[in-house]
Amino acid sequence: MTTKKLMLTGLLTATVFGLASASFAAQPPAPAAATTTAATPTAGDPVSADQLANAGTDDKQAGNWLMVNKTYDSNRYSSLNEITPDNVAGMKLAFAVPLNGLEPSSFGVGALEGTVLAKDGFLYAVDGWGTPYKIDATSGKEGKIVWICDTGITKDPTSGLLIANRGLALVGNNVITNLNDGRVVACDDSTGQVAWQQQITKNPGEGFDGAPLVADGKIIVGQAFGDWATRGFIAALDAATGKELWRFYTVPEPGQPGSDTWKCDQAKNPDCWKTGGAAAWVTGSYDPSTKTLYWGTGNPVPMFDPEYRPGDNLYSNSTVALDAETGKLKWYFQYTPGDYHDYDEVGSQQLVNVKIGGEDRKVLAHFGRNGIFYTLDRTNGAFIQGTPYVNKLNWTKGLDPKTGLPVEYDPSKSLQVYGTGALNRAGGTVNTCPNLQGGINYWPSAVDPTTNVAYGAGIEGCSNLTNKTVAPNAVKAGQIFQGGGATNAEPQKGSVFSYDVATGKQIAKQGLPYPNYAGVSITPSLLFAGQVDGTFGAYDKKTLEEKWSINIGNAFEAPPTIFAINGKEYVAIEGGPIGNADFGYPELKGKPAANMLYVFSL
Amino acid sequence: MNLNRPARLAALAALILGFAATTALADDAAPAAPATTAAPAAAAAPAAASDAGDPTQSPAIELSAATQPPNIQRGKLVFQTTANCVNCHGWPGDGSTGKNPRSPGIAANLRQSQLDTNTMIQIVSCGIPGSAMPYHDSQAYKDTRCYGQLLKDFAPDQQPSPGHYINAQDIINVVAYVQQKVKGRGAITKAECEEYFNRPGAAACQDYQ
Numbered sequence: 082m083t084t085k086k087l088m089l090t091g092l093l094t095a096t097v098f099g100l101a102s103a104s105f106a107a108q109p110p111a112p113a114a115a116t117t118t119a120a121t122p123t124a125g126d127p128v129s130a131d132q133l134a135n136a137g138t139d140d141k142q143a144g145n146w147l148m149v150n151k152t153y154d155s156n157r158y159s160s161l162n163e164i165t166p167d168n169v170a171g172m173k174l175a176f177a178v179p180l181n182g183l184e185p186s187s188f189g190v191g192a193l194e195g196t197v198l199a200k201d202g203f204l205y206a207v208d209g210w211g212t213p214y215k216i217d218a219t220s221g222k223e224g225k226i227v228w229i230c231d232t233g234i235t236k237d238p239t240s241g242l243l244i245a246n247r248g249l250a251l252v253g254n255n256v257i258t259n260l261n262d263g264r265v266v267a268c269d270d271s272t273g274q275v276a277w278q279q280q281i282t283k284n285p286g287e288g289f290d291g292a293p294l295v296a297d298g299k300i301i302v303g304q305a306f307g308d309w310a311t312r313g314f315i316a317a318l319d320a321a322t323g324k325e326l327w328r329f330y331t332v333p334e335p336g337q338p339g340s341d342t343w344k345c346d347q348a349k350n351p352d353c354w355k356t357g358g359a360a361a362w363v364t365g366s367y368d369p370s371t372k373t374l375y376w377g378t379g380n381p382v383p384m385f386d387p388e389y390r391p392g393d394n395l396y397s398n399s400t401v402a403l404d405a406e407t408g409k410l411k412w413y414f415q416y417t418p419g420d421y422h423d424y425d426e427v428g429s430q431q432l433v434n435v436k437i438g439g440e441d442r443k444v445l446a447h448f449g450r451n452g453i454f455y456t457l458d459r460t461n462g463a464f465i466q467g468t469p470y471v472n473k474l475n476w477t478k479g480l481d482p483k484t485g486l487p488v489e490y491d492p493s494k495s496l497q498v499y500g501t502g503a504l505n506r507a508g509g510t511v512n513t514c515p516n517l518q519g520g521i522n523y524w525p526s527a528v529d530p531t532t533n534v535a536y537g538a539g540i541e542g543c544s545n546l547t548n549k550t551v552a553p554n555a556v557k558a559g560q561i562f563q564g565g566g567a568t569n570a571e572p573q574k575g576s577v578f579s580y581d582v583a584t585g586k587q588i589a590k591q592g593l594p595y596p597n598y599a600g601v602s603i604t605p606s607l608l609f610a611g612q613v614d615g616t617f618g619a620y621d622k623k624t625l626e627e628k629w630s631i632n633i634g635n636a637f638e639a640p641p642t643i644f645a646i647n648g649k650e651y652v653a654i655e656g657g658p659i660g661n662a663d664f665g666y667p668e669l670k671g672k673p674a675a676n677m678l679y680v681f682s683l
Numbered sequence: 684m685n686l687n688r689p690a691r692l693a694a695l696a697a698l699i700l701g702f703a704a705t706t707a708l709a710d711d712a713a714p715a716a717p718a719t720t721a722a723p724a725a726a727a728a729p730a731a732a733s734d735a736g737d738p739t740q741s742p743a744i745e746l747s748a749a750t751q752p753p754n755i756q757r758g759k760l761v762f763q764t765t766a767n768c769v770n771c772h773g774w775p776g777d778g779s780t781g782k783n784p785r786s787p788g789i790a791a792n793l794r795q796s797q798l799d800t801n802t803m804i805q806i807v808s809c810g811i812p813g814s815a816m817p818y819h820d821s822q823a824y825k826d827t828r829c830y831g832q833l834l835k836d837f838a839p840d841q842q843p844s845p846g847h848y849i850n851a852q853d854i855i856n857v858v859a860y861v862q863q864k865v866k867g868r869g870a871i872t873k874a875e876c877e878e879y880f881n882r883p884g885a886a887a888c889q890d891y892q
Binding site: 563 | 764767769770773774778779780781782783784785786787788789790815817839840844845846847880882885886887888889890891
């Protein structure tokens with residue numbers, strides 16, 4: 082592409098998205114120039130609102146993956162069907178690209194959890210520090226790094242945060258990343274240089290690690306570090322400048338609706354809500370027809386010490402529906418009130434239009450970390466149905482068919498006692514199933530929009546939880562704050578499964594030798610997933626039997642991306658360190674790792 | 684460097700005496716906490732080790748395996764990276780501050796530890812079966828060096844779990860670090876934190892006085 086055309090494209094982008102030429106918002110630290118390693122950067126066309134809205138239905142987007150969960154309804158479904166159960170035996174590694182970002186935090190190496198984006202043969206990958214990489218994959222034979230955007234992140238080895246980032250967003254001619262230091266940064270797609278940056282968080286410990294979502298001309302981000310003694314929020318930024326437009330706190334302050342569910346005075350700890358967590362650390366969904374955002378929220382903090390924060394703790398462990406224009410709460414559904422099992426519900430919020438009992442319903446389907454597959458009416462948050470999807474579930478005897486709340490839930494109590502028994506300062510151990518990591522945790526599930534069948538993969542097993550009281554004056558923002566601990570009750574297994582959204586009934590399920598910690602993506606005939614032991618596999622979508630796999634050594638904690646180059650189907654996935662996801666298997670523990678992007682094809 | 688026998692004995696004596704003499708040997712600053720009192724080896728043996736007899740009789744790592752004087756600075760590196768003790772014990776060793784959020788989170792508070800050097804060497808080497816504390820001696824439970832037991836002696840869900848393997852010298856080094864720089868410490872201070880991270884103004888230290 083010529084310089085002239087590049088300039089024209091830039092001009093067009095500036096016009097369409099109202100980018101003033103001096104839109105560099107002055108924020109520390111000053112970014113350096115991008116590392117440009119390819120001779121001819123290619124700009125491509127700007128990503129438009131229409132392209133994002135039609136990402137799942139426009140044939141022109143069939144070979145692309147423009148946002149973290151592919152579509153606004155988070156279906157992670159690609160219509161590409163070149164690779165099928167009949168020919169997948171011929172699948173092979175097409176090429177691989179090493180990534181940076183193994184620098185440690187204070188407690189060890191981080192994780193690769195990001196979804197790769199794909200646009201017109203170019204890939205957009207992210208490492209654990211949120212650094213974006215643009216990769217030229219147009220040859221189908223090699224991934225050439227076009228640029229690595231220098232966001233100016235301090236790879237601080239004293240950081241007590243979990244070093245992980247779950248993906249990028251594309252808008253106009255910018256690639257958006259949000260960082261664990263609380264900045265949101267736009268990198269110019271043509272040059273890889275920082276176009277603008279904004280410091281969104283203001284308090285110690287706050288930051289981002291879920292992928293941003295571009296919706297309604299805004300960039301939606303979620304404060305991710307609830308377990309580090311902070312207060313969660315979801316914020317909308319102007320897509321052109323990054324200027325904050327609204328913010329919704331997932332923990333209300335005293336006097337706001339819901340604040341009476343934080344009985345901090347009862348704990349003689351009036352500020353307990355300020356460190357209440359409910360972090361929004363995974364990307365939600367968006368319904369453009371009603372301009373509604375659907376976001377999952379994290380556990381109340383500290384996770385294992387409910388006596389520190391008595392009450393139901395709204396809006397922790399919830400789905401919140403927000404008006405995209407104003408950030409006002411439309412409704413919420415809290416899955417596990419007053420939780421002490423770490424069952425936060427940040428996982429995929431899948432928007433499905435489905436016939437239930439002969440009636441057309443707009444539903445939100447969600448594989449809860451608490452082991453239950455839920456469907457809600459997404460117009461008002463009303464509970465429709467819930468089905469356990471894990472083999473063993475003991476924390477509740479069931480859900481109230483009207484409210485969808487666990488039958489043990491007693492609204493008159495400030496400390497709930499679920500089927501596992503109380504976890505409290507008196508001591509003892511609570512054995513809870515599923516594992517505190519799920520079920521399904523941050524890693525995404527998928528829905529086939531042609532059949533309305535939901536697909537997921539997760540953990541089968543149980544955890545032992547203990548309480549360890551922390552004095553309020555020992556709680557420091559930015560330091561991990563859990564109020565106890567957890568171990569695997571036994572070596573954990575995994576499974577891959579499919580459920581009919583209309584009925585909540587299981588269609589297929591297969592056991593996996595290790596817990597799945599990475600999530601799934603689907604095509605008309607296959608499900609792709611990586612496993613913690615380094616297996617990348619293709620599974621027949623009907624039976625979920627493994628049809629093909631390869632072991633590449635690195636652990637997979639990130640989900641696949643399905644895309645096309647000149648009509649040929651490829652699957653991209655990041656693999657790297659296993660961290661603590663060995664689940665007690667000696668052969669997985671502490672394995673050496675390299676941060677890599679793998680691309681497979683026939 | 685290979686030490687001659689008298690030097691090794693001096694190193695051994697230093698270990699048994701709670702590292703009273705190690706500041707001269709290690710290239711580290713003077714300990715912040717008073718040197719630990721020499722305690723009889725078996726006095727504070729943990730429950731898991733209680734039936735193992737006198738740990739000095741059959742420790743996983745013989746103290747005489749220390750071919751070099753214990754090196755506290757090296758032990759800190761082992762704590763931070765090689766053995767990744769910090770993953771569960773946290774940087775100050777209290778079992779919660781600065782640990783990996785996805786770690787079990789039930790690690791012992793080493794600051795309040797009563798364990799003497801020999802017992803701590805045994806636990807680092809052999810882990811604590813039935814708990815999340817892993818073993819770090821690559822040969823543990825392959826022979827009977829740990830509590831006289833082999834891996835097959837344990838029920839599948841009670842098997843001790845392996846940690847990052849470290850050599851005998853580094854087990855002694857990391858125990859020297861814990862005994863000297865962690866055990867007996869009171870409230871976390873900014874000075875301690877900045878010394879740990881070797882960086883004035885470290886992010887992890889901003890809230891401490």
